[in-house]
Amino acid sequence: MAVSWLRQLAARSRVPVFPVWGWHDDALLARLALSSQVELVDSPRHASVLLVIGEIPAALRDGLRRLHDQLPAPFAAVWLRGAPIVALGAPVQIARDDQLIETLVRTHRELMLGQRESAPRLLPDEPPNPWKGLGDDGHGGEGMMGGNPYGRPMAMNMQNDLRDGLTLDSLTFRLGPFFPLLPAGLCAEVTLQGDVIQSWETRHAALPQRLDPIFHAARQHPVSIADLELARARHHLVQLYRALHLAGLEHVAHQAVSLSQRLTSSSRLDGLRRQLMRSGIFRLAAMDGVQLDGELASHLGGPAARAAGLEVDLRTNDASYQSLGFRPQYRTAGTTRARWEQWLGEIKQSLQLARQAERDNLHTANTGAVETPRGPWADERPADGSALLDEVLPGLEWDEAMTLIASLDLRAVADAPREASA
Amino acid sequence: MELLTLVIILSLALGAGLLIQWLPQRHQPIPPYSQRAPFLGGGTPDTHAWNRYHIRYYPMTLLLIAFEMEMMFMYPWAVVFVEKGMMAVMEMGMFLAILSVGIVYAWREGVFRWQ
Structure with a gap:
């Protein structure tokens, strides 16, 4: 009786979803983050639904299999915009985005009430290395540290501190x-x-991101500067959401992503900025952790380069932007704090440009090259910057490293634009 | 009789504790190996996470315990203070002075610098 009562309660709770992004989609992320029926969790242990978005490249499928099997039973895998892994018996597949939330809620409810079987495990239930019965104490090998208890060797002192x-x-x-x-x-x-x-x-490397279609259109024909700048501000706000979510500031993160969804040229950033100041995030020592030098920053381009003192922005070459009196903002420190301030500064500037451009109904003048929120896109698309981490991260403490990664947009830009969200 | 009562209470408490742990687990199978591995976003570890590492806040913890002990001495001291008068004040003053030298030394050695 008690268990059935608990099941009823669990079925009515928000759906704990662990998302796996085969395609980065900021609009979908914002929709999931703002939904009152879904809770995005950071560990499969806390999820009842694994949501796989887009096609997962073959090289990453082993990782997905391991992740899939780390969800506790009962659980289900839901596939959106991509084909499920063949080994799955009866996967839940969604054709259209507008069915997503409803399907997640229904699947979770059926799982909790016992009306749906838990998804089958994909990996064999065996330890990574053989160990049982080996060695004097059955610990998997010879000597005190030579064994593989539970199929894994013990940590050893291998490198100097x-x-x-x-x-x-x-x-x-x-x-x-x-x-x-x-x-x-x-x-x-x-x-x-x-x-x-x-x-x-x-x-x-990180999977490429699909930008708002307007950045692709801007390379083909003149587009409205107001729309272009709002899309840029939206992109930076979702980046800010990711970083704030990592810092555990859920309330402010929610405010950032909510603003990104109802953004118009008359929106103001003051409320969000005030919340950020009050949260104390700028007083964290990790914000001053490491300084990106000019060379590394120029490789990334975009806000990361401008936060390191490089005054590079393709918008300065555009006659329409010049008529608006546009001058790129930049900082000199190149630290995580500088990049956060750069985001905030660029969002504010984009809103201001959108207001001015909307009044005069201005369109872009240059079509060959566009300054995307990720960086300049002239002859080549902004490339992946994941390899830069190999150089920057050694020697940093874990919190500094994670804060640094969250403040950088390392992903390449995909050749296809983002699909229009339903 | 009292001992028997105590044994019964202890057995009941122990039994209730075990029952609370056993009830939710009685239908649960042993978690598979994939769930016993740490979550690394699809990655795998080379070794067990059971390893030796430097607890860098350890000296600060020791200092905290020293101050806790000092406070514990102060409670009985406060009880006898009225009776003993000035002598008790001096004794406590000497005790605190010795402790303060230790703190100053630790401070100079950089114990309070967070790493």
């Missing part, structure tokens, strides 16, 4: 491709010593 010479056991693992603190697709082999990153080797 970077910080103060106190060498302790180093911990090597592969992180990603669907770790929520990293851009989707980014996979790295990391060695930690305590909380310091000893080494970081990127194994798979």
